[in-house]
Amino acid sequence: MTQTLCVEDVHVTFKNATIIDGMSLTVDDDEFVSIVGTSGCGKTTFLRALGGLLPLSSRIGRAELHGEPLRTPEPRVAMVFQHFGLFPWKTVEENILYGVRVQHRQEPTERVQRLLDVMHLDDARRKYPRQLSGGMKQRTGIARALVLEPELLLLDEPLSAVDAITREVMQQEVIHLIESEPRTALLVTHDLDEAIIMSDRIVVLGGPPAHVVLDVRSPIDRPRTLESVRSHPDYLTLRKELWSALEAGRAAA
Numbered sequence: 001m002t003q004t005l006c007v008e009d010v011h012v013t014f015k016n017a018t019i020i021d022g023m024s025l026t027v028d029d030d031e032f033v034s035i036v037g038t039s040g041c042g043k044t045t046f047l048r049a050l051g052g053l054l055p056l057s058s059r060i061g062r063a064e065l066h067g068e069p070l071r072t073p074e075p076r077v078a079m080v081f082q083h084f085g086l087f088p089w090k091t092v093e094e095n096i097l098y099g100v101r102v103q104h105r106q107e108p109t110e111r112v113q114r115l116l117d118v119m120h121l122d123d124a125r126r127k128y129p130r131q132l133s134g135g136m137k138q139r140t141g142i143a144r145a146l147v148l149e150p151e152l153l154l155l156d157e158p159l160s161a162v163d164a165i166t167r168e169v170m171q172q173e174v175i176h177l178i179e180s181e182p183r184t185a186l187l188v189t190h191d192l193d194e195a196i197i198m199s200d201r202i203v204v205l206g207g208p209p210a211h212v213v214l215d216v217r218s219p220i221d222r223p224r225t226l227e228s229v230r231s232h233p234d235y236l237t238l239r240k241e242l243w244s245a246l247e248a249g250r251a252a253a
């Protein structure tokens with residue numbers, strides 16, 4: 001395996017507060033890694049630093065994607081936000097195509113249609129965000145991120161604003177998408193079960209300042225479904241291990 005992402009000794013400081021104090025992480029090609037940690041430990045800040053969404057003055061360290069430095073928002077990296085981040089004046093289809101049009105790329109008609117189909121958005125393609133449920137908005141956000149075939153997909157609690165049933169359905173949809181077109185992804189979530197279901201590897205952060213308490217490879221292989229994960233003999237052991245690490249991280253903060 002080659003390393004897609006290599007982060008070394010990243011520090012983030014806002015005014016006088018150190019939020020990340022020397023964090024390192026590597027992610028392999030096509031690996032799906034979840035980051036969990038208690039509220040406020042610095043998970044989103046870490047993701048935003050990788051997405052180039054923090055001022056350069058607030059961060060130092062080395063972050064490389066396929067050997068090239070990651071500094072500013074760039075097309076190689078796509079991010080999905082908790083609160084969707086859609087343009088309210090654009091339709092579903094126009095939101096999905098936003099990055100393609102900004103970059104003056106040829107519109108990938110077949111790919112857009114496939115994403116509309118897989119994310120059950122075809123009937124909503126001409127609707128505006130105000131006409132959509134939370135789940136549909138986030139399906140649009142995920143399709144918009146994937147349409148550009150990014151080298152790295154950053155997901156910041158993408159399913160936390162949708163109801164519990166939609167959340168489980170969408171976990172399966174994202175798993176299906178990622179398994180059908182392998183992609184390197186980092187997911188920030190509060191939800192241990194979501195992390196277990198979706199990930200090849202799970203990183204538990206403590207803090208702030210954010211630091212890695214546990215970095216564990218899942219014993220549960222792909223393809224993962226809600227059923228297969230919950231009935232797996234190692235599921236409860238893994239969950240307990242993650243929970244203990246969360247508590248250790250909180251105690252150390």
Ligand SMILES: Nc1ncnc2c1ncn2[C@@H]1O[C@H](COP(=O)(O)OP(=O)(O)OP(=O)(O)O)[C@@H](O)[C@H]1O
Nearest residue numbers: 014019037038039040041042043044045046190208
């Ligand atoms: N732009 C900013 N300026 C100042 N402080 C900030 C800024 N962004 C984040 N912080 C602080 O950094 C700390 C970590 O925030 P962050 O959102 O990364 O945590 P988190 O682990 O993602 O939390 P949650 O799970 O609740 O979303 C918090 O104390 C937050 O107030």
